[in-house]
Amino acid sequence: MDLALRPYRHPEDLAAVEAVRAAVTAVEGDVSLPGPGDGDPTDNLPHCVLAEIDGRVVGYTWMTWWSEADGTRLYLVTGAVAPDSRGRGVGRRLLAWQEARAAEVAAVEGARRPVLGGNADESQPTVRALLLRAGFRLAFTKVHMEAATGRHDVALPAGLALRPVTADQHPVLHGAIEECFADSSNGHVARTFEEYLDEVAEEQSDLGLWLAAWDGDELAGVVVNTIGADGTGETPWVAVLPRWRRRGLARALMHRSLDLLAARGVTSAALYTVLENENDSVGLYESVGYRVVARRPRYRKPLGA
Structure with missing residues (x-):
């Protein structure tokens, strides 16, 4: 040979x-x-x-x-x-x-x-x-999950309210997403505000598919949705600020997200998360109807080891 x-x-x-x-x-x-x-x-x-x-x-x-x-x-x-x-x-x-x-x-x-x-x-x-x-050794596992959309109409935690997402809110929304993932050791790549705006313009420009929960003038959580070319709903970002975690907000937003996509005629939604996420994101999404359809392990090795 x-x-x-x-x-x-x-x-x-x-x-x-x-x-x-x-x-x-x-x-x-x-x-x-x-x-x-x-x-x-x-x-x-x-x-x-x-x-x-x-x-x-x-x-x-x-x-x-x-x-x-x-x-x-x-x-x-x-x-x-x-x-x-x-x-x-x-x-x-x-x-x-x-x-x-x-x-x-x-x-x-x-x-x-x-x-x-x-x-x-x-x-x-x-x-x-x-x-x-x-x-190389396993570092984390990227998980692909899917769910059927439908009507759930789950109430938000007391004191929180949804408001229409508007372009002037982008600085706050960007800051919230980055804050939620800043400490991640699972491959998160920080985005500048300009990079965020470019991504929104190219892939997530329909703000009617976004959900933002507010506590007075403070943003508590945001879910970003989009609809792919094949008609499947996609949810690239789910972020709940630390102060409002463990109160059921993420679960309520995800139910509302599936409601919103269903109202647009979407029958199936998909997202990616990390199996080893310290907030048990897989468990959260399973509780609202998502199921794991694929696991994509990510391996790492110190350079020179």
Whole structure:
């Protein structure tokens, strides 16, 4: 067997990468396989190499990185190996190359808390085994949950009231969401107010789908909803400020959220949360009718360990 790594050449190698992706999804289902062809890859192309066996492309690497709210500088190493070429050391070679490249980037950046990240869904036992053998450990589990919408009409806790969400409230809403997730060690990436507004404009601009509960002039909690292109309701943000927790506000808002989506003709709603969340968010959502449909473990390893 002649295994070799070489740099990715854009765009002439894109078809070979797509062939690897197709082979992987045929076995593992709808898993995330970022890489060339995903949006604008210019900054990431130097971190993409191809693995060839006897001249045939059988795998590739990809890397992105960002800073998280708790100060972690995460270097996410991803990629894929065609199923018919596994068990031949391809994944180990590619991962070793990625770790070395991540160390180079971290050194240039002067990263204070550099950490390697790796993802392996439940349908990817081979990838999980590769990461564990390389010293990665489970950090947290991203959970995909779904619920049928319907009429619940649950009352808010005494003293709280819903008000229509308006654009002038965005500074307060942004501040509340960031405050609620600022101490998270589960991968939260803080957003500036400008980034928040960009996300709202692109994905969540229908403020009639938002819910905000107020205690007088103080915001107590907010739920952000949107409707996807397929007609499914999506809830990217649920935030209750610390002072108003443990009073049933989150549960009441989530019931009202399902009511609101049902009134718009939506029959199914989805959200993501973290299984290990200290506020037992999975339990909260299960109590209003959501069920877990997929678990996506996130693995990490201190860079250089």
